[in-house]
Structure formats: C-alpha cells, structure tokens
Amino acid sequence: MPAPAPAPSKDRKVLGRLSLPERNFVAEALRTETVGGVLLLLAAIAALIWANSGLKESYESVRDFHLGPASLGLDLSIGHWAADGLLAVFFFVAGIELKRELVAGDLKDPRAAVLPVVAALCGMAVPALVYTLVSATGGGSLAGWAVPTATDIAFALAVLAVIGTSLPSALRAFLLTLAVVDDLFAILIIAVFFTDDLNFAALGGAVVSLAVFWLLLRKGIRGWYVYVPLALVIWGLMYNSGIHATIAGVAMGLMLRCTRREGEEHSPGERIEHLVRPLSAGLAVPLFALFSAGVAVSGGAIGEVFTRPETLGVVLGLVVGKAVGIFGGTWLTARFTRAELSEELAWPDVFAVSSLAGIGFTVSLLIGELAFEGDEVLTDEVKAAVLTGSLIAAVLAGTLLKIRNAKYRKLWEAEELDEDLDGIPDVYEQDNPEYHLRMADIYERKAAEHRRLAEVTAGASEENDGPA
Template sequence: MPGSTPTAFPRPPLRERLRLADALRTETVGGVLLLVAAVAALIWANTAAGSYAAVRDFHFGPAALGLDLSVGHWAADGLLAVFFFVAGVELKRELVAGELRDPRRALLPVVAAVCGMVAPALVYVLVNVSGGGALTGWAVPTATDIAFALAVLAVLGTSLPSALRAFLLTLAVVDDLFAILIIAVFFTSDLDFLALGGAVAGLALFWFLLRTGVRGWYVYLPLAVTVWALMYNSGIHATIAGVAMGLMLRCTTREGEEHSPGEHVEHLVRPVSAGFAVPLFALFAAGVSVSGEALADIFTRPETLGVVLGLVVGKALGIFGGTWLTARFTRASLSDDLAWPDIFAVATLAGIGFTVSLLIGELAFADDPALADEIKASVLVGSLTATLVATVLLRMRNAKYRTLWEAEERDEDENAVPDIEEQDDPAHHRRLAARYEKRAAEHRARAEALEAGDTPNPPPGT
C-alpha cells in the first residue's frame, strides 16, 4: 500500500519463489561445475604447466576479421558473452517485474550492492596506498560470483529461507550491473568507431526484429555473433554486446502468454551459460601456481593482499553496513523471521568472487602476466577464505533456516500451494469464511428439518 513501511527481506510471492527455485537449481548445478572446473585447472596447471599453457595460448579464428584469438581469450571474450547475456535478461526482468521494479523495495539491494562494491575497492586502495602497490586492480574484489556462492550453499546443505535467497540473487544482479559498467568504462581500449558503429547498427536491427515479432534462432544467432565480433573489434569489451542484447528482450507477459520471451530465452540459455560457458572460462582462467612461495607472496604483496582483504572484509562490511544504514535511516524494517547475524552471513557469502573478478584481474593487469596470475591466485584465496567464514556463520544458524524453509514449503492439504501462501492471502481467508458459513447454514437447516420430523439429504462434506 502507498505509504506503508517496506520490509527488508520480505518473503517473495509464490510465482517469484517458483522462478527463484528454478534459477537456483540451474545456478547451483552450474556452481558445482564451476568448482570442478576450477579444481581441474589448478591441478592441470600445477602438474603439467607446459601443456596447460600450450592449450590456453593456442590461437585459432579468422585473422582477417580480427578474431585470431587464443583459447583463453575465446573463453573470456566469447563464452562470457553468454554469461553476460543471461545477466542482462535477469537484470531486465528484475527492473520490470522483480524486486527492482518498486523503487522502495529496490532501495535496499541497490544500496547494499553499491556499498558492497565501494567498500572492497576502498580496502584495496588503502592497502596499496600504504604499501606502495598499483591501484589499477581496485575493481578486482568488487564482484560477487552467485553461481559459486550457491554451490557453497548446496555443499553445505543450508536451506536458506526464500527471502534471503531472493536478496542474494537480487544483490548479485545489481552487482553484475555495476561490474558491467566498470568493464565498459574503465577497461575500454582505443575505440574503432567504424566497428562500434557497425555493432550499434546490429543492436538496432536486433531490437527492431524483436519489436516486430520476428522469431527463429537462425535469425538471431548469426546476428548476435556479428554484433559480438564488431563489439570486440571496436575496443569495447565484447561481453557488453551480450548484456545489451539481453536487456532488449521483453520480460513482461501479455494476454495469453504463460512466460515472457525473456523468461523463455533465459530458461533455454541459462543452462548453456552455467553448465558450459562459465566452467570452461574457469578452466582456462583459474590455472595458476599455488606453491607455498606463491601463496606466501599473496599476503606480502599489496596488490594481492588488497584483493584478499577486499573480498573477505570489504564485501562483508560493505553489504552489511549498507543494509544496516538503509534500515536505520529509511522506513525499511527487518523481517520478523530474520536477525542481523543472518544478514552478515549472506554479506560474507557475497565475498566469494570468481568469474568476473578473474576477468577484471586479466583486464587490469594485461601488461603484466606474472602479476595477473598472482591476482588470480589472490581471488581464489580470498574466495576460499570467505567460503570458510560463511560456512561457520551459516552453520550456526542452519537449524533456524531449516525451520523457516520447512514452514515455507509445508503443504498439508496437498493442493500444490504452500499453506503459508494461503494464510497470507486475504482472498483465501474470505473464501474459507464463506465456505464455513455455507456449511454452517446447511447444518442449521438440517437440524431444523430433523426437529420438524423431515429426513433431508446430508449436506455435502459431512
């Protein structure tokens, strides 16, 4: 209602919870594959470094089109465009039909995400200013890897209540948006305006075809590849093409539609992104040396120490602090089912940075491959540390989470609608009251008929 006090971390409506559960299943499986790919990369790079480097640096592609790229670059610039396409669709859906549609409801995750990116950057800058390190890596610890975070939850078996899960996903969507802006603004090389003009024209055609109702993957897939290639040659990071096309899809339903085109395409592409594109990127991005000397250097070199502290300390304090400040100075209030330790646990979990952090690390230190590898190692160490801290905090509250989750999923009347949803539905209350009143009237009429000596048929339901 207008003027009502917004609740921080409210339980999403049933439709949103079903969509959330579907996304979580895909992201969790993808996160497990991502974890497997990262471990495989570490083992491969530390047991057969020569063959790993040979495969990662092998070049192929049409040189005449400026696309003679290494396997590692194809993974980072090509496959991650699929990941960012899904991120673009998810962002569009949140903006038009999700948590970000209502400015009052959007305020909390937006402020939390902004603080959760500013604080790690500040931590990195402070460490490097005091230690005389390079400031170019300030953006590395700002990103959250939602797939990895959900994989951790799957391994822990923690049943987060839907309110916290929705917040974590919304937070990640906003986080992805700002990561995209960082890549576009701060990591754009010299522009080729001819290629950029071609990419913009391709995006305009993409938008026109969507608006005129043209269908068929055989139309959009070649166009998408062309736009991506032009964007790559323009000097702007090619993943921006994926985001732009994702944002163009319609994510609202029309009469007669069960799902919007955006939801349908996301449902088809998300498994490709989570199950193939991102794990393959991890395989060729996470292969760094993890010798004792290399690990020791992480905590002595300001650039790498800044990344670790940014992920572990900056993320947790930024997200928790942003949430607390929003609740303190606005009308938002914490849900009765949750406590501030729950918020801190989720904030700590957001310190798991992987996919985008690795990508930004490559971009920030492209001129120093040795330091880039050390930055990647620091991302892994920081993410692992955040995982361990989050594990302890979540385990401490796991019994509480399980109770909340079971209450949300209970369906004693087996009508496929959770009982708690029916209890929260005023219309459902009215229907129940009308049903009971009708049944009571039937019983009164039967009693009066019996007193009069009649033998009426028993009312339904007796």
C-alpha cells in the same frame, strides 16, 4: 530483496517473505545456478590440478593455442575465446535477469529496489576502497581496484549446496538480486575503465547491428537462425571496436521483452533465459574457469598473496570489504527508511549472506586479467589472490550459516508446508477462506480416523482381556 512494502513506513519489513510468483521464479533460477556453481567448482579444481601438475606445459599450450579468422581480427587464444566469447553468453543471461528485475521483478518498485541497490553499491565501493588503501599504503599498483568488487552468484550457491543450508527464500533472493545489480555495475566498470582505443567503424557497425536486432524483436520475428548469426556479427564488431566484447551480450539481453502479454505463459525473455541459462551455467562459465583459474600454487605463492600490496588488497577487499559494505548498506537503508528486519531473521543472518557475497570468482578473474594485462606474473598473483579471498569468504560464510542452519531449516519447512496438497504452500493461503475450509475438512477427517483407530484398538484390547 523484500516484497513491496505496505503504505505505513513503520510496518515496512526488510527481507520479508517473497510473493508466491517471485518465490517460484527465484527457486527455478537458483536450481540452475546451483548446478552451474558445482560445475564451476569442479572446473576450478581441475584447472588448479592441471596447472600445478607435471602436465603444466600442456595446460599452457592449450590455453595459449590460437584459432579463428585473422582477417576478421579474431585470431584469438583459447583463453581469450573463453573470456571474450563464452562470457558474452554469461552476460547475455545477466542482461535478461536485469531487464526482468527492472520491469517485472522487485527492482520495478522503487521502495523495494532501494535495499538491494544500496547494498550492492556499498558492497562494491567498500572493497574498492579497501584495495586502494592497502595498495596505496604498501606502494602497490592501484590498477586492480575493481578486482574485489564482483560477486559470483553461481559459486556462492555452490557453497550453499555443499554446506547444505536451508537458507530462507528471502535471503536467497536478496543474494540473487545483489548479484544482478553487481553484474550491472561490473559491466559498466568494464565498459568505462577497460576499453582500449576505439575503432569507430567497428563500433558504428555494432550499434547498427544492435538496432537491427532490436527492430527484429519489436516486429516479432522468430527463429534462432536469424538471431544467432546476427548475435555473432554484433559480438565480432564489438570485439573489434575496442570495447570489451561481453558488453554485446548484456546489450542484447536488455533488449528482450520480459513482460507477458495476454495469452502468454512466459515472456520471450523468460523463454530464452530458460534455454540459454543452462548453456551459460553449465558450459560457458565452467570453461572460462578452466582456462582462467589455472595458476601456479605453492606454499611460497600463497604466502606472497598476504605480503604483496595488490594481492593483499584483493583478499581483504573480498573478505572484509564485501561483508562490511553489504551489511552496512543494508543496515543504513533499514535505519533511514525506518524499516524493520523480518521477525523471522536476525542481523547476523544478513552479515553471513554479506560474507558469502565475498566470493568474487568469475568476474573478479576477468577484471584481474584486464587490469594487469601485459604483466603475466602479477596477473597470476592477482588470480591466486581472488581464489584465496573467495575461499576464505566461503569458509567464513559457511561457518556463520551453519551455526544458524537449524533455524533456517524450520523456516524453510514452514515455507514449503502444503498440508492441503493443492501445490501452494500454506503460508501463502492464510488469508484465503477456502483454504481454511479445506484445512477444517482435513482436520475433521484426521480426527475421525484417529477415533476409528482408537475404537479398533479398544475393541481388540477387550477381546484380549476377556475369558479364555
């Protein structure tokens, strides 16, 4: 996600240093996502242990336990509540992120938006193509073409946290923006390709309720007690309309204002995202993983992942398709826009991040459930393929990033260096005359201190060398 490019095209940089406000926003967002990613990993591990232990029956009974008002069409299993209800919170945050990127972030500038949009599109098209070719060649079902198209930013950042890489902020921002654009197209895929028979009465009610939601926001009405009940009504109507209920979440997120007005420290969208993101990353997504990742795993089951065309297509789509698609889209964009890669990075760095985007856990699991709904055996096998492909992508990307970790650490330390202790990294003040005056004063004081210490040391040495 490069900063806005200078006018002369020959000087444009791919993955150059972010602006200071964008850097600070990305750092804040990624801290929450990283914690959520660690919780996501723990939830997935807990689900696998629970579903493959002597307590397997209890896992299935809890996941399949139904609750909710049947009269409202909401008598759902715990697993469905996690996929249709809790993930609506996740997509609500994704909607706010997308809105912010479009009106205040790097996607606002068409020149800066080209790279992540093209990279994300290629990173979805190539995995879909890989799955289709593998499945068609092996005589498998083509219904799962969309499964390997998704990227799980929380899981990817959890991998970064585990391997301890000091990834430069430009690469982290590129990964984050890829995931935002990826989420947008995943939402469109769910809405277009996985919508059941429409209930137009419920859909009309959802549209009217969304209009009321937008009108209240426009009028500046405040109070969670107004919006939370209305959001639940919108979600319930959207679920009963036949359109996947998570669409309600992203629709409401896109309606929030993400630009600041005079006197505002944060826009309403930023404030609400700050409040809801921990709920999404710390509760909604881990609970979804807990009730979706619990598939039977055995030596035979893992072997079948690489022999069945549908599951092999998912694995290759995530591991090969994502890396080739994103890297290829980035390289082609740079090539045809005559942009140059930032001198601080190399193309292997872009390939490593592209490989990391092959972790498609959360949304891939959701699309897998939708694609093979009614075929419980194939659904579980595809889930196992998602877990396997995500694990391979994580190990591959982690290895590639670890090789360059010493270089990344130097870049990160340079980005964080703040010798004048004014709270602003020095690299952002190099063109500020006041900064150079402060640094000159700091260096003069340090030099004076060194001279003083040298004089004290010399005096002490003369005393020791003098007559007894």
